[in-house]
Amino acid sequence: MKESRETRKRRLAAIIDRLEKAIPDAGSALDYTNPLQCLVATILSAQCTDARVNMVTPSLFKKYPTVRAFAEADRVELENEIRSTGFFRNKAKSIQSCCRELLDVHGGRVPDTMAELIALEGVGRKTANCVLANAYAQPAVMVDTHVIRLSGRMGLTRETNPDKIEIELKSLLPRERWTPASHLIIHHGRRTCTARKPGCDRCVISGLCPRIGI
Ligand code: SF4
Secondary structure (H helix, E strand, O other), X not given: OOOXXXXXXXXXXXXXXXXXXXXXXXXXXXXXXXXXXXXXXXXHOOOOOHHHHHHHHHHHHHHOOOHHHHHOOOHXXXXXXXXXXXXXXXXHHHHHHHHHHHHHHXXXXXOOOHHHHHOOOOOOHXXXXXXXXXXXXXXXXXXXXXXXXXXXXXXXXXXXXXXXXXXXXXXXXXXXXXXXXXXXXXXHXXXXXXXXXXXXXXXXXXXXXXXXXX
């Protein structure tokens, strides 16, 4: 039987309640101390683990402490600093173009609105939502590979497009739960509901997920 929207909302609320109890420390795993570092770390985290990014960023942020330092960096040197995060040429280009725009258009400041963030070269909605949530404490739904996979498995949406998943999840959750729910689903995807083999037999939301019957 098709689940009504109200039932799906209540089920998602129960899922987030359970995940909150199981993973009380869920939050961004990236290390950063200001919005610029948050933006750069998030760009580096594409197709890379947060742990790997955190190994690279201490020396990176020491070498390039400001927007101007990134904007004026020697491209090859910057690429070498971030090489181990993968796709380093594209990432270096994004970081540098982005920082040049920050200098030219925003007085060297990382903006705090979705419209301004996604106008920056190399910044999509996922990166923008991460910066809004993690650097500026604004409610945001971060749709990464884990959120895409789990939203489908948990029967929360039939959408596969990240932007549409974001809209759907926002409509199912109260604003104050957007950010914590994103972190919790991401952690659950990393720890239990992994891409290769979902751990349904040890899953805290069993009974609330269509995979094992609701
Ligand atoms: S029951 Fe299985 S598919 Fe559903 S969330 Fe848990 S691990 Fe993932």
